[in-house]
Amino acid sequence: PSQRFLDYRDLLSKVELEAVVIATPHHLHARQAIAAAEAGVAVICEKPLATNLEEASAVLEAVRRHRVPLTVVHNFLFAPGVRRALRLLRDGAIGQPLWGRALALFRKPREEMDPTLHWRASREAGGGCLNDTAYHEIYLVEALVGSPVGRVEARVQPAFFGGEVDDLALLLLEHENGALSTVASSWGVAGNGAGQVHNLVEVHAAEGALCVLRRGQELFCYRFPQRRWEAVPLPEVGEWLSTERQRLGHIYYFQEVFHRLAQGKGDLPVGGEEAWHNLAIIEAARRAHRERRAVEVPRRP
CATH class of the missing domain: 3.40.50.720 (NAD(P)-binding Rossmann-like Domain)
Incomplete structure (x- = not known):
């Protein structure tokens, strides 16, 4: 410049x-x-x-x-797998989602939890896995369920590193249409392996399910008559180098x-209203943790 x-x-x-x-x-x-x-x-x-x-x-x-x-x-809404999943849901591919689930689980190096070196580990800078990581999973699962979150139960704490910001966030979300979702995010747990997937967002309905992996790089659909998961083609992912695919949400x-x-x-x-609402869910989660009860998501006056 x-x-x-x-x-x-x-x-x-x-x-x-x-x-x-x-x-x-x-x-x-x-x-x-x-x-x-x-x-x-x-x-x-x-x-x-x-x-x-x-x-x-x-x-x-x-x-x-x-x-x-x-x-x-909200970049991951624009990742190929998420966009395709939203189109399938609008077309009624699996019916109305009844339950959603989102995970973002990995292990940060201990030095990255030093607030004097990394602002994401600083309470003053607004760090923590709920603000920084689970934020994405909240808007993703809400978008796939297709109904705003109205009530939250949660536990949010510095479980693994004992620092000044949370490194574990577990949320139970009740949507306005009655559907339920769970969000689990942590900076202190083991990632992929042993049959475990460290990042996904999925929704389940009466006629099947959709599962988005790796922040929108892969999409799978399950239909109950066939009783198996099938990959949904995402040709635009293959147009990019593997090193660029994790950034496709930002690019699009x-x-x-x-x-x-x-x-x-x-x-x-x-x-701005959408971003305000996502932040309102996070504030409700923090309040739910403090008060050990379900909390209504605030509405903007």
């Missing part, structure tokens, strides 16, 4: 911009998004939109007041966002 800035406020005030991408530590998202909105610039923000609902509401008010587009990077997300911006469209994918 021809210009570099140490302070994002200098960038916003000295350069004519159409959009900014905010990919900083979580606790900086809200203030930077508000500043971009005040500068009249479209905001593309990495998840989460903020670290709490009060800040997220302030961002939504800022983009509304200054009439700028806002989108939040940004393609869609920039296409809409270039067309002058303000209705960007994954708007």
Whole structure:
């Protein structure tokens, strides 16, 4: 780049911009998004939109007041396996999902749990496996079930490393249509092997099931008459190098966002309200852990 800035406020005030991408530590998202909105610039923000609902509401008010587009990077919704699964569900391939399940389980090196070296291990920076990892599984399972989460039971704690952020998050989600989902995420457990899969999101219905593996790189469908899992072809995955496939969610997300911006469209994918809702589920999970009871997901006033 021809210009570099140490302070994002200098960038916003000295350069004519159409959009900014905010990919900083979580606790900086809200203030930077508000500043971009005040500068009249479209905001593309990495998840989460903020670290709490009060800040997220302030961002939504800022983009509304200054009439700028806002989108939040729920990138795995755009991964090939997830997009295909959503199309199959819309076409009624397995019926209405009754139960969903999502996993994101792996082991971080202990040095990555030092908050002085890695911001994701810092409470002040908004780190932790619930904010950083389970966040994705929550919006994925909700999208596949096809009904908003209305109530949450959860246990969220620093079980493995004893640090200042959670490394284990277990959620039971009740959807508004009565369906149930579970989300399990951890930074401290064994990954693939011994017949175990470390990452998946799946939904089960009366007529079958869909299972997305490896954050959208693979998709399988189960139909009860045949009683077997069958791979669903994802030809677009094969068009990319294996080293790039894990980034396909980001690639297709940004393609869609920039296409809409270039067309002058303000209705960007994954708007602020969706991101606010996902954060509301996370806040409800934390409250459910503290109070040891099921908690209603807050609705935006």
